[in-house]
Amino acid sequence: MQYISTRGRVEAKGFIDTVLMGLADDGGLMVPAEIPVVAEATLQKWKTLSYEELFLEIFSLYINDEIPIEELRQLVSRSYSSFRTPEVTPVHQLNDSLYILELFHGPTFAFKDVALQFMGEFYSYISKKQNKIIHILGATSGDTGAAAIQGVRGKEGIKICILHPHQKVSKVQELQMTTVDDENVLNLSVKGNFDDCQRVIKELFADLDFKGKYHLRAINSINFVRILAQTVYYFYAYLQINKGDQLPKINFCVPSGNFGNIFSGYLAKRMGLPVNKLIIATNENNILERFVKTGEYKPGEFKSTHSPSMDIQVASNFERYLYYFLGEDTAKVSAYMQDLQQNGKITVSQEDLAKVQQDFAAYGASNEQCLEVIEEYKKTYDYLLDPHTACGIAACKAQASEGEVTVTFATAHPAKFDEAIRLVGITQQFPPQIEHLFTLPQHQKVVEHDKAEIVRELEAFYKL
Ligand SMILES: Cc1ncc(COP(=O)(O)O)c(C=O)c1O
Numbered sequence: 415m416q417y418i419s420t421r422g423r424v425e426a427k428g429f430i431d432t433v434l435m436g437l438a439d440d441g442g443l444m445v446p447a448e449i450p451v452v453a454e455a456t457l458q459k460w461k462t463l464s465y466e467e468l469f470l471e472i473f474s475l476y477i478n479d480e481i482p483i484e485e486l487r488q489l490v491s492r493s494y495s496s497f498r499t500p501e502v503t504p505v506h507q508l509n510d511s512l513y514i515l516e517l518f519h520g521p522t523f524a525f526k527d528v529a530l531q532f533m534g535e536f537y538s539y540i541s542k543k544q545n546k547i548i549h550i551l552g553a554t555s556g557d558t559g560a561a562a563i564q565g566v567r568g569k570e571g572i573k574i575c576i577l578h579p580h581q582k583v584s585k586v587q588e589l590q591m592t593t594v595d596d597e598n599v600l601n602l603s604v605k606g607n608f609d610d611c612q613r614v615i616k617e618l619f620a621d622l623d624f625k626g627k628y629h630l631r632a633i634n635s636i637n638f639v640r641i642l643a644q645t646v647y648y649f650y651a652y653l654q655i656n657k658g659d660q661l662p663k664i665n666f667c668v669p670s671g672n673f674g675n676i677f678s679g680y681l682a683k684r685m686g687l688p689v690n691k692l693i694i695a696t697n698e699n700n701i702l703e704r705f706v707k708t709g710e711y712k713p714g715e716f717k718s719t720h721s722p723s724m725d726i727q728v729a730s731n732f733e734r735y736l737y738y739f740l741g742e743d744t745a746k747v748s749a750y751m752q753d754l755q756q757n758g759k760i761t762v763s764q765e766d767l768a769k770v771q772q773d774f775a776a777y778g779a780s781n782e783q784c785l786e787v788i789e790e791y792k793k794t795y796d797y798l799l800d801p802h803t804a805c806g807i808a809a810c811k812a813q814a815s816e817g818e819v820t821v822t823f824a825t826a827h828p829a830k831f832d833e834a835i836r837l838v839g840i841t842q843q844f845p846p847q848i849e850h851l852f853t854l855p856q857h858q859k860v861v862e863h864d865k866a867e868i869v870r871e872l873e874a875f876y877k878l
């Protein structure tokens with residue numbers, strides 16, 4: 415398997431080089447040159463596999479034997495040993511047509527752990543095996559940062575710097591990141607929003623001299639390995655629910671921001687997973703919903719909501735979808751992305767919009783709806799949703815039709831977002847791993863939203 419850039423100006427790469435490159439050197443995103451298709455008979459066989467075995471099967475289709483299978487098995491086993499359940503991502507049935515895929519059983523209680531526990535092990539493996547310097551640079555609206563730091567804290571040969579928006583993450587997210595006292599971790603709290611943080615790191619990755627000099631590596635979903643690791647739980651959820659001989663189509667409803675999680679679902683569908691609707695759930699930062707409904711992709715005004723991890727306007731992985739949507743035509747992708755940069759928007763024709771609407775449905779929940787859903791599900795099912803998952807349920811209600819089965823993703827544990835839960839009048843007990851964070855000292859540096867200042871901090875931290 416070779417990997418190419420959505421903008422077509424990078425020589426084809428193998429798997430490990432693709433992971434190390436992160437953002438493609440031409441500013442695009444790396445994608446597999448061909449998507450492998452899984453036969454129905456294979457899907458039937460996979461029904462009996464454990465999460466870890468399934469992970470190995472799926473990765474084997476993508477990694478070209480670049481990692482010996484026994485070594486990969488060990489990496490996967492170490493990655494998921496930190497989860498609180500052997501199923502890694504268990505499915506919880508609420509009624510005949512609705513399942514919740516619980517993605518929050520990892521060390522930092524959000525779906526990001528699923529891919530980032532593996533990435534931490536993987537970077538550590540590459541650092542030792544290839545003697546590579548791994549200097550991670552990432553941007554977070556709260557969950558990626560916590561999970562990435564947890565995945566690599568204290569690991570030899572690795573340093574990690576995470577930019578998060580100052581006072582725009584939840585208290586628990588902030589504590590998860592900033593109470594880590596390992597020397598290989600730097601938290602920069604940027605006076606701006608998540609899009610500002612993401613823009614700065616993308617500019618730094620696009621500066622190839624800087625990227626090369628400081629050995630910058632990506633952990634955000636611009637890195638294809640994040641996308642691939644996230645496809646595993648689509649397959650796993652599907653196979654858990656459909657144990658019989660049939661392979662019926664089901665919906666997946668995914669709380670979305672940077673479009674990484676649902677893009678993994680798009681990839682799984684193209685690999686042959688029987689998916690009916692892929693429902694994009696957003697909050698009031700609803701650029702993705704507007705795109706699916708009108709054909710115009712235009713970043714709007716940033717809003718702080720009860721689901722802060724999805725307070726994102728510019729969705730990184732949108733470019734990957736554009737690549738497939740435009741028939742894998744890299745020249746067209748480059749032209750569309752240039753349009754976005756110069757004119758601040760992308761517009762597709764009405765004919766093309768019909769194609770988008772075959773791929774995705776979308777719904778943006780208001781702040782009010784988000785809280786209403788939390789209250790309703792607590793009362794009806796005695797199940798406490800986090801505010802991101804509540805946006806997912808609101809989207810499922812709006813977009814799933816009668817008779818369809820939908821798996822809605824629970825992307826975080828409610829304890830991470832107690833600010834919203836308290837607004838509903840619910841008092842929750844924190845898991846001990848979260849409770850004890852409130853007793854620890856914090857380590858972070860508050861910086862202006864100023865690239866030069868951030869660069870100075872990075873140079874001092876990464877200096878050889
Ligand atoms: C809890 C939670 N839900 C949903 C999302 C959105 O996921 P994605 O960015 O992959 O679309 C994020 C972060 O992005 C998140 O942290």
Ligand SMILES: N[C@@H](CCOP(=O)(O)O)C(=O)O
Binds near residue numbers: 635
């Ligand atoms: N919600 C995310 C934003 C970054 O997304 P990523 O999937 O590209 O890492 C976060 O929690 O940081």
